[in-house]
Amino acid sequence: MASSSPEPAAAAEADGSVQIRRLEIADREKGFLSLLSQLSSCPDLTASQFAGCFNDLAALGDDHVILVAEDPSAAPEQRILSTGCLFVERKFLRGCGKVGHVEDIVVDAAARGRGLGLRVVRRLVEIAKEAGCYKVILDCTPELRAYYAKCGFVEKGIQMAVYF
Numbered sequence: 323m324a325s326s327s328p329e330p331a332a333a334a335e336a337d338g339s340v341q342i343r344r345l346e347i348a349d350r351e352k353g354f355l356s357l358l359s360q361l362s363s364c365p366d367l368t369a370s371q372f373a374g375c376f377n378d379l380a381a382l383g384d385d386h387v388i389l390v391a392e393d394p395s396a397a398p399e400q401r402i403l404s405t406g407c408l409f410v411e412r413k414f415l416r417g418c419g420k421v422g423h424v425e426d427i428v429v430d431a432a433a434r435g436r437g438l439g440l441r442v443v444r445r446l447v448e449i450a451k452e453a454g455c456y457k458v459i460l461d462c463t464p465e466l467r468a469y470y471a472k473c474g475f476v477e478k479g480i481q482m483a484v485y486f
């Protein structure tokens with residue numbers, strides 16, 4: 323019996339055509355915001371609102387890196403399969419040291435379990451190391467301990483927050 327073909331996203335992941343790169347302004351049209359809405363509240367933004375936020379963040383240069391994973395074979399508005407962010411905090415401590423903060427990691431529900439989340443987080447950690455950060459930290463729920471352990475993180479301290 324012939325085996326069924328893999329889904330397009332799985333095939334693109336398997337043949338290496340899913341590329342991880344920095345966010346581009348055109349990614350608004352490729353499903354970037356709907357992907358983020360799988361993580362938290364992310365109302366749609368007009369092209370002008372998106373461009374304003376994109377340009378503000380781009381002005382931070384390599385201190386604010388947003389990566390996306392794109393499947394060029396997917397429908398145009400569903401090409402962004404994963405994203406993650408690195409914010410580099412600069413300090414006086416540790417001889418003007420830098421700390422990397424990993425934020426906003428998400429993989430499209432249809433593309434989970436194929437190693438994309440791991441690839442995005444590992445790349446962000448590499449970028450932080452290349453930027454001279456002495457550590458990389460993140461906040462997550464207890465359910466994600468095992469996932470971030472696979473990404474190379476160890477549990478340290480507790481998270482506290484004030485929400486407005």
Ligand SMILES: CC(=O)SCCNC(=O)CCNC(=O)[C@H](O)C(C)(C)COP(=O)(O)OP(=O)(O)OC[C@H]1O[C@@H](n2cnc3c(N)ncnc32)[C@H](O)[C@@H]1OP(=O)(O)O
Nearest residue numbers: 425426427428429434435436437438439440460468469472
């Ligand atoms: C700092 C933050 O942003 S915290 C917020 C994290 N994001 C979310 O919770 C959004 C919803 N969830 C998702 O988008 C995805 O499920 C993610 C990002 C958590 C994982 O992405 P995926 O691409 O599915 O993970 P990936 O396939 O790379 O898994 C890597 C390894 O971690 C394991 N893993 C993945 N998710 C989990 C989990 N929830 N719990 C335990 N282990 C997990 C996998 O089994 C795999 O292990 P293996 O290499 O031994 O097979």
